[in-house]
Amino acid sequence: MTDSTKKPEFREDDSWFSEAQLDRLAPADHADPAHSPIPTQMVSNGEYMPIGQTDKQKEVEARLAALSAQAAKRLGMSRRKFLTTTGGFAASFIAMNQVFGEFFDVRPIEMLMSEAYAAGGPPRDLFVFDDQTHIIRSSRTGPGNALRDIAEGNPNTFNPNNLPDELGRVNFPWNPALVGLPNLNSNFHLAQYMKDVYLDSQVTVAIMTNNNSAAIPGAGGSRPPKNVQESEANEILTAEQTMATRDWVNQLAGSTRMLGHGQLYTGTGNLWFIEEQIERLKPDSWKGYNIATAAKVDNDPNSDMMRWALDDPDVAYPTYAKIDEFARKDHGRILKEHPGFMNLSIHKGLQTNATTRDPRLGHPIDIPRAAGDWPQFNFIIYHSCIKPAFWVLNALNEVNSGVLREGVPDISWTTEMALLAAPFKNVYAEIGTTFASTVITFPTVCAHILGQLLKFMG
Incomplete structure (x- = not known):
């Protein structure tokens, strides 16, 4: 039974602890008389019993107390006031570096000058726009996918042959933070997406996109869908789910934090x-x-x-006209x-084994x-x-081959795309996973791609 004499903000009734466990605990603000910016x-x-403060955590607390006392004295303010400033955060990071090693990029001057602290972080008006993000419907569970495997190393x-990358490393991860994580479909569900994109990164606005290249399973193998309904039933996300996700995120945020892609089902039979x-x-x-x-x-x-194909007048x-x-x-x-409605x-691309210049397989000729x-x-390509x-070893071999197209290494389909698109101000190149798959494992290819796109497309 709830004690009606307690203040409304009293939260112990909402915990999962027993009375005996509660007797061993204290509210966080009571247990931290120093009021450290970082616990x-x-x-x-309230869901689990915390372990006691470790010796190293005690050392961090002691070092933070000493650093903050010195800095507060120099700045002519109380230590408690100092700990509420950016200098207090800087002191916390310095104290942790002193105990655990150099994990944080922070300088002592940042304790004394907010301008120095700000200079070491992102600008206040930083705007990060992620133009292609995916989730999968939560009914899809089980193992993850090969793209996550290559990213994890x-x-x-x-x-498949475990060949070395440009720097001689085999299966080197694109992102060390992913190493060892289980590759599961749940990594691509909405809850994990919210954490990864909006809490653990600097993304301001993202586009929720989709992939309508569904194949319909059957006894004799997969076949193309006959209509939108069949296709959507086998996609990672339907058009309606895509837009519902966008609307939910924006409602939750109280502002526009997500945009949504409509799906290009082309042809006269799909105009409806x-x-x-x-x-x-x-x-x-x-x-x-x-x-x-x-x-x-x-x-x-x-x-x-x-x-x-993009240039098929009948399909x-x-x-486009609709x-x-x-x-x-x-x-x-x-x-x-919706200012981007005409985008x-x-x-x-991403057709390693294609043997023809077929635009229906992603070649840029259209x-x-x-x-x-x-x-x-x-047209955003x-x-x-x-x-x-x-895995762009083929592209590295092309760079090293000496074969040129208009004076630059002929990287399959990208170089040609940049040259074909150059005369048109309404064609743009998106780099996305092309950057991710080259910058760590094939940096020379990455440099050439960026250079060519800037040279020919601006």
């Missing part, structure tokens, strides 16, 4: 779904995959959907509410005509159209 011992949220299907997305789901911009069997070219319920152009039609309605009302983000015929759209998928 110097374990603090429980595990054996993976992208490098483009309309439905616009009218009901209200996408901020669009995402499409040429390699996806997502084009319905007729109204035959038994015909398979197929891959498509892609009716879709989006453009809505953009022009009511004096451009949609563009005022078409197109997945291209970009110039589409960009020229539809100047009101922005994801992955910068690089041909090898995530």
